[in-house]
Amino acid sequence: MNILIADDDPMQRELLQGFLERQGHRVLCAADGEQAVAIVRAEPVQLVLLDQRMPKLSGDLALAEMKALNPLIRAFMITGYGAVDTAVSVMKLGADEFLEKPLDLPSLLEKIQRVEIVLAVDEEVAAVEDALEENPGLPLRLIGKSPAMLEVLSVVHRVSSSPWNVLIGGETGTGKEMIARLIHLLGTRRDAPFIEVNCAAIPENLFESELFGHEKGAFTGAAKQRRGRFELAHGGTLFLDEVGELPLILQSKLLRALQEGRFTRVGGESDLTADVRIITASNRDLRIMVEDGRFREDLFFRLNVLEIDLPPLRQRREDIPALIEHFLARYADRPVRLSHEAMDVLVKYAYPGNVRELEHIVQRTLTLTRGGLIKPADLPPEVRRAEMIDHGLLQERIEAVEREMLVSALERTAWIQTRAAEMLGISERVLRYKMGKYGIRRREV
Numbered sequence: 001m002n003i004l005i006a007d008d009d010p011m012q013r014e015l016l017q018g019f020l021e022r023q024g025h026r027v028l029c030a031a032d033g034e035q036a037v038a039i040v041r042a043e044p045v046q047l048v049l050l051d052q053r054m055p056k057l058s059g060d061l062a063l064a065e066m067k068a069l070n071p072l073i074r075a076f077m078i079t080g081y082g083a084v085d086t087a088v089s090v091m092k093l094g095a096d097e098f099l100e101k102p103l104d105l106p107s108l109l110e111k112i113q114r115v116e117i118v119l120a121v122d123e124e125v126a127a128v129e130d131a132l133e134e135n136p137g138l139p140l141r142l143i144g145k146s147p148a149m150l151e152v153l154s155v156v157h158r159v160s161s162s163p164w165n166v167l168i169g170g171e172t173g174t175g176k177e178m179i180a181r182l183i184h185l186l187g188t189r190r191d192a193p194f195i196e197v198n199c200a201a202i203p204e205n206l207f208e209s210e211l212f213g214h215e216k217g218a219f220t221g222a223a224k225q226r227r228g229r230f231e232l233a234h235g236g237t238l239f240l241d242e243v244g245e246l247p248l249i250l251q252s253k254l255l256r257a258l259q260e261g262r263f264t265r266v267g268g269e270s271d272l273t274a275d276v277r278i279i280t281a282s283n284r285d286l287r288i289m290v291e292d293g294r295f296r297e298d299l300f301f302r303l304n305v306l307e308i309d310l311p312p313l314r315q316r317r318e319d320i321p322a323l324i325e326h327f328l329a330r331y332a333d334r335p336v337r338l339s340h341e342a343m344d345v346l347v348k349y350a351y352p353g354n355v356r357e358l359e360h361i362v363q364r365t366l367t368l369t370r371g372g373l374i375k376p377a378d379l380p381p382e383v384r385r386a387e388m389i390d391h392g393l394l395q396e397r398i399e400a401v402e403r404e405m406l407v408s409a410l411e412r413t414a415w416i417q418t419r420a421a422e423m424l425g426i427s428e429r430v431l432r433y434k435m436g437k438y439g440i441r442r443r444e445v
Ligand SMILES: Nc1ncnc2c1ncn2[C@@H]1O[C@H](COP(=O)(O)OP(=O)(O)OP(=O)(O)O)[C@@H](O)[C@H]1O
Pocket: 139, 141, 142, 143, 144, 170, 171, 172, 173, 174, 175, 176, 177, 178, 179, 241, 281, 283, 326, 355, 356, 359
């Protein structure tokens, strides 16, 4: 990356420059805010590390100017130790991170790597979106910048340029099919077909003909010759969804096709060939199925050359607000927004059906409400019920009530702790402990 260091302390600049250059970055340096802005005007800087206190132009003002020159620039603001208040205002100015002095280099490196992944994936997704102009029906906006999702995207990024088969694991609705399409579209096969087979949806007796095709008259109902999905995917990608549902007998036939690159249409004589990349998905743990003898081990190893595991939504709650905005933009037929309270409830919900469930919740909420503001009471009943029994929330409520009772008892006893404790039926020691815990102090009058 092209990284700019803006700091008036030459020692700090040198230290950072050496460190980042050893990581393979191109590093530019500025000794004050004005110089930093001039460099951003002249050079394709992707990331700037800005000291907040600098001569001529402070970090905050320099950042605002840099953003105006290059809205895509990423910025880490470096502040003095404990300057949290300014950190908040810096975030408002558009810094992606704020770092406290003295800098922790491993954590800086991790943050830089995160920016790199975001930039790489943004670039590729933009390229894919351009390529999709002709095919606008495809909903490929992949939302999610949580560390867990960035991890997935960095694997997608590496995998898509390789020819290997990929197995995508993850609970239902986590976006496995979307990731499969993304891998196809980012790779060299993007102009060839992406053919999907849902192994759970095809009856066992039709599966072979679906996958490999059949000749005319091969069985009752085979009135015409038909090409199978394997043939149709030639040059492209075959996506086998729910591959764990495949019966053992078909697993053997699939294995042969993968091993030898050959297959035969049902009722046919000659061997056919097809050049196909296989992406499979499963919401069952295939390793356990292999152990139980329900999935062929040799097939498993063929399919699982590279593995991507999609985390459930409850393990990447940071992505929930952006997903909600995305689905609101897609499904709302009027300007609608979520109240803070409703957003809070949705962020805390467990989503057993993952992103698909969230999508349905947004759709249902939109059809059931009229106004422009969604409140907790407008959310589907299962979400509200879960909110009530959610342990964390219950605990929060209990604490809020307890705090209120303490304050009220203290006020009614003119802050005489012995009497307040008596009124509450607790010892004075416990009262003092709880006052400390909740930060309760007598207000000055
Ligand atoms: N990161 C995401 N950004 C935007 N939409 C998403 C994302 N992940 C999933 N979705 C949406 O959620 C729905 C479910 O995704 P998808 O069908 O890819 O899941 P799946 O894991 O293949 O599900 P299943 O295991 O049930 O087949 C789709 O409508 C998809 O567009």
